[in-house]
Amino acid sequence: MRLSRYFLPVQKETPAEAEIVSHRLMLRGGMIRQASAGIYSWLPLGYKVLRKIENIVHEEQQRAGAIPVLMPTIQSADLWRESGRYDDYGAEMLRIEDRQGREMLYGPTNEEQITEIAGAGIRSYRDLPRILYHIQWKFRDEVRPRFGVMRGREFLMKDAYSFDLDKEGARHSYNRMFVSYLRTFERMGLKAVPMRADSGPIGGDMTHEFLILAETGESGVFLDRDLAELSLGEGAIDWEDAPALQAIVDRWTASYARTDETHEEAVFEAEIPENRRLTARGIEVGHIFYFGSKYSKPLNATVMGPGGEAVPFESGSYGIGVSRLAGAIIEASHDDKGIIWPEAVAPFEVAVINLRQGDEAADAACESLYATLTARGLDVLYDDRDERAGAKFATIDLIGIPWKLVVGPRGLKEGVVELVSRRTGETQNLAPDDAINRLADIYGRAS
């Protein structure tokens, strides 16, 4: 993409309403524009990031065995009456009426809907287990939306729902999602720690929140420092192997990790030696829980069990805040110049900066790099604006492109361009071809 033809309304000055860094940077970087309280348009740059995050979630969900569907944003009130939640949900649910006066609602979540779908489509225990998920816009009429996309009223969420015959099966499904979440967040360059959540009326140990550590997080977190160092790595996972999955879950839940909601200082101090006690802030980006037959019973969603009896599903639901992640990643990865995108979610993989637009040699070299990098499958932003070098650097650093390829007459005389890392600032002087190969290597593109 040539920046001179892109839609990137960056701003020098910080909009007055933005209080936290991700919100400021998303506004300044031209990623989003507020439409009304807690509701945002995603401009091209923000939309690219959102799609990248979404794709990683899709890939990892399906890898773990979940099946994508897409349910509507607008739901009928009837289903919610059956589950009893139409009245329980309160003012957070946006209720609307169609022209016939039928009561509808903009879905804040989809347990009822998916349970109805599963109930109609799954008849026999032989069809179990199943995990269905979708990534869809939700609306919750928050009392107080804030922090940009971190707590919007309209937000993009991945929600998965598992269907099993019994609790043992449900645990396997739960563990699939648990491990899938570890992979998902790790791929995005995030350090996400599963923490025991408040299990509410259901009880039991099968509910966890996944929080990424960031200074501006909304929740206080208390954990064993060692947990924050765990890494799943790239190794293959056998998703059908229940004991193996359980072993991974056990590793991540072996030690103390809780938010301020469930924190017990005495237990923390008893279990964790002082030098390993980590007190920090965290942002919740995922939440998984097992809820048994909470919805299948009232909605009468059953399968025929092996004994010929109708059995309500054993279910769980598993959420990831997809749009929130865009903000959360920025909270976890920025500096005073702007965003620092992890490579996996960067809106562009490399920026070519022409230091002297209009200089014959520089223009030719940039055009050539742009064409070759693109042909090699890299997503390139070529800053071909008629701006001074400083302005280009400021823009590209603000929007957080992980790698800059800096091209100017001086370097070209020596036969080199500069490859600069956004994260470390480290600069390498390389021949253009070497720089291309290096970038292809970084992003795993075949040569």
Next chain:
RNA sequence: CGGAGCGUGGCGCAGCCUGGUAGCGCACCUGUUUUGGGUACAGGGGGUCGCAGGUUCGAAUCCUGCCGCUCCGACCA
């Protein structure tokens, strides 16, 4: 929902108290200049001052009502 505050060009703000031709910086357009980390100068375009009503010869400014938005607290992916 309780508390506080703000709505003046795309963004950041002044003007309001004490009514009298709507202003500054950034951004944008034109020209010159400059060219390796947000050049400099000159010229220029753009605003029914959130909406409605009222007071007044005259309202961004005073009064009333409404709407929108933000921040702090209790709840949430």
